[in-house]
Amino acid sequence: MAKDHNNVVEMVRQSPPVDTTEPYDPAWVAGKTIIITGGASGFGAGFAKKWALNGANVFVADVNREKGKELVEEMRKESGSEHHHFVYCDVTNWQSQVDLFRTAIKLSPHGGIDAVVANAGITDVGSTVDDPKGLDVKEPPEPVFKTIDVNIIGVxxxxxxxxxxxxxxxxxxxxxxxxxxxxxYTRDRHILLIGSIASLCPIPHQIQYGTSKHAVLGLFRSLRSSSFIHGVRVNLLCPYFIDTPIIPAAGRLLLAGGAMGKPEDVVDAGTRLMADSRIAGRALAIGPKVMIDDEWQLVPQNTKGGKEVAVWEAYADDFVEVDAFTRRFVGMLNSVERTRGWIGWAIDVAKAALYPLGLLK
Ligand SMILES: NC(=O)c1ccc[n+]([C@@H]2O[C@H](COP(=O)([O-])OP(=O)(O)OC[C@H]3O[C@@H](n4cnc5c(N)ncnc54)[C@H](O)[C@@H]3O)[C@@H](O)[C@H]2O)c1
Known part of the structure; x- marks a missing residue:
């Protein structure tokens, strides 16, 4: 049983577990300005289309100019809004990302950015960590860690x-x-990170990918314990293998026979997190649909009273019982936030008092 004083769920403003059977309205994204990296294909394109149709202003950022521009044209036509843009961005290049955010601020109808999806990602490219291919040469080849660059540095x-x-x-x-x-039209501050089932499980041979997605999980679990002080909510998606262009032919062969999940389930889970600004600090894993009973235990297909689900909570209990360092640190952040509130109030009172004297413009 967790001791209450070690429970910091409320202190980090983590919302209760997500009830994926509870209805939500995708139109709650209306008016939000959202940047999606890697937005030209797969999940990114799915999010972009759905959110544009529901009234968001979407910035598709990608290295694939052709697909990105085509997608944005389609989004403008279907949504009847001109507030969607393609911006060329290579996430591994700092300046390229700085320019992306500046462009979004400039073109956003309300001059702000409400949400950012760190979605761009690739599977293993460059050196294979478990097989560096150096046996026929005397010196080890310098490794190329392109996947780490995109999936960790870019994120x-x-x-x-x-x-x-x-x-x-x-x-x-x-x-x-x-x-x-x-x-x-609820203005927001939301970061949606895209992990993977490879954030939660080992993934054979795709070592850069597995490492990078564990890093995204580490980023999520650490960031969500302090981002509240800036009013930023952080959520994570961890999809299983899902049918998008990222899955190579060999992977498709291994998964043949129905083990792959559906992109629409990922888009739905991401839309819930994006639309419902009450949800903070939550991770959802998405896989192929399975049948469960009332206790969320797996049961055979067609079981009477069973229901089909594809989405599960992951790392739900991080803050229920924490170590002394986390408890004290989070406690300190709460004190800082309270003090800031008092300072802000004191400045407002001073301004109000000085206003009639003409000392403030
Ligand atoms: N499809 C899956 O099975 C699956 C499972 C778990 C997690 N994911 C993750 O979901 C995210 C999206 O993947 P997807 O399945 O939609 O794949 P995808 O290949 O369809 O889309 C990835 C997009 O990222 C872009 N991109 C690649 N390098 C980039 C760079 N340097 N800068 C900017 N954009 C870049 C690509 O051009 C592409 O448009 C990735 O982070 C991926 O790791 C996918």
Whole structure:
């Protein structure tokens, strides 16, 4: 049984576990300005199309110019809005990402960025860590860790810029688990990270990929314990193998016979997290649909009273019982936040008092 004083769920503003059977309205994304890296294909394109149709302003950032521009044209036509843009961005290049965020600020109809999806990712490219192919040469070849560059450095650049710009999103609301359903045009501060089942399980031979997706999980679990101080909510998706262009032919062969999940389930899970601004600090794993009973135990297909699910919570209990360092650190952040509130109030009172004297413009 967890001791209460070691439970920091409320202190980090983590929302209750996500009830994926609870209805939500995708139109709650309306009015949000959202950047999606790697947005030209797969999940990114699925998010972009769905959110554009539901009234969001979407920035598709990708190295694939052709696909990105074509997608944005389609989104503009289907949504009837001009507020969707393709921006060329190589996530491994810092300046390229700086320019992306600047462009979004400039073109956003309300001048802010509400949400960022760090979605760009690739499977193993470059050196194979478990087989460096150096047996016929005397010196080990210098490794090429392209996947690490895209999936870790790129994601960290995106997160770093999001943590800079989101708190500057004027009039945006801080996440609050107790609030009523958000409704459209709720200004937000949201980072959606894209992990993988490879964040949770070993993945043979794809060692850069497995390492990088474990890193994304580490980023999520660490960032969600302090981002609340800037009013930023952080969530994570961990899809199993899902049918998008990222899955190579060999992978498809291994998974033949129905083991792959459906992109629409990932898009639905991501849309719930994006639309419902009450959800903070939560991770959802998405796989092929399975049958479960009332206790969420697996049961055979067609079991009477069973229900089909594809989405599960992962790492739900991190904050229920924490170690002394985390408890004290989170406690300190809460004190800082309270002090900031008092300082802000004191400045407002001083301004109000000085206003009639004409000392403030
Ligand atoms: N499909 C799956 O089975 C699966 C499972 C778990 C996690 N994921 C993750 O989901 C995310 C999206 O993958 P997807 O399945 O939609 O694949 P995808 O290949 O369809 O899309 C990835 C996009 O990222 C872009 N990209 C690659 N390198 C880039 C760079 N340097 N800068 C900017 N953009 C770049 C690509 O051009 C492409 O448009 C990735 O992070 C991936 O690891 C996918």
């Amino acid at each position: 960290l650049y995106t997160t770093h810029l999001a943590m800079f710009w989101l708190p500057r999103n004027d009039k945006s609301t801080k996440p609050s688990p107790s609030k009523l359903p958000p409704g459209p």
